Amino acid sequence: MPLRTRRRPPPGPTTGTDALTLESVTRRYRRGGRDFHALENVSMTVPPGRFLAVMGRSGSGKTTFLQCAAGLDRPTSGTVRIGGTDLSRLSEPALTRLRRDRIGFVFQSLNLVPSLTAGENTALPLLLRGMNPHDPAVRERALRTLAAVGLRDRADDSPLRLSGGQQQRVAIARALVTDPAVIFADEPTGALDPVTAHEVLRLLREAVDASGHTVVMVTHDPQAAAWTDEAIFIESGRIVAHENHPTPQTVTRRLAGPGER
Ligand SMILES: Nc1ncnc2c1ncn2[C@@H]1O[C@H](COP(=O)(O)OP(=O)(O)OP(=O)(O)O)[C@@H](O)[C@H]1O
Numbered sequence: 001m002p003l004r005t006r007r008r009p010p011p012g013p014t015t016g017t018d019a020l021t022l023e024s025v026t027r028r029y030r031r032g033g034r035d036f037h038a039l040e041n042v043s044m045t046v047p048p049g050r051f052l053a054v055m056g057r058s059g060s061g062k063t064t065f066l067q068c069a070a071g072l073d074r075p076t077s078g079t080v081r082i083g084g085t086d087l088s089r090l091s092e093p094a095l096t097r098l099r100r101d102r103i104g105f106v107f108q109s110l111n112l113v114p115s116l117t118a119g120e121n122t123a124l125p126l127l128l129r130g131m132n133p134h135d136p137a138v139r140e141r142a143l144r145t146l147a148a149v150g151l152r153d154r155a156d157d158s159p160l161r162l163s164g165g166q167q168q169r170v171a172i173a174r175a176l177v178t179d180p181a182v183i184f185a186d187e188p189t190g191a192l193d194p195v196t197a198h199e200v201l202r203l204l205r206e207a208v209d210a211s212g213h214t215v216v217m218v219t220h221d222p223q224a225a226a227w228t229d230e231a232i233f234i235e236s237g238r239i240v241a242h243e244n245h246p247t248p249q250t251v252t253r254r255l256a257g258p259g260e261r
């Protein structure tokens, strides 16, 4: 079983070879004078080269999961490891560097910079890493990555001149350009029509199959989950099930199960 969900961390030290590991991760908020668990004792492992769907109803804890797993939020307790590095041991600057160097992000809201071209948006993570904007290798790498998402010929256009689906493809190129260990995507097809969503999912699938990337994708959509290798289901902040090779039918059945808060 490639992805393991478990209630307790394994005994002894964990090896550094998994792309992503969560051990007993809890994220608590104060709400109405009481503690509220947005994520409770979540443990799981994703090996490299996997496409994982994180599913669950609205408010179940998917975004909280993603933000803790990607080092955008710090869990109240528990351990997150990316490629073997324990995020809780990192200072803020070191965590920022890890996100910059080893993680790619694709969000539902595209957050491309409108005053930059598609090519410049794609190159941005390379510049944040300290590469010189005038270094021809930067443009060459951005163009190669844009070509991989079918947008080589739109490199000099502003995102404002691209369709929603094309913008999402630029966002994927931007996530891929640094060759990150893990790509986290929160509802990357949420705002897209079915045909464009299909195209975006095909690109993420290709990133896994052709380049060995690891993709962790939050989605509500059973059709989107069917592109992944494995789905985990979150309910009230806990992983309640996981499924290899999910299909739209099996996922729909699970999501239609007993409700939550
Ligand atoms: N900063 C916060 N303070 C208090 N409660 C929060 C905070 N962020 C999230 N929550 C709560 O944690 C729970 C999980 O939220 P989360 O955003 O992870 O859900 P989700 O599964 O991503 O939902 P959706 O599908 O609607 O995006 C919700 O009940 C939410 O209200």
Ligand SMILES: [Mg+2]
Binding pocket: 062, 063, 064
């Ligand atoms: Mg969410």
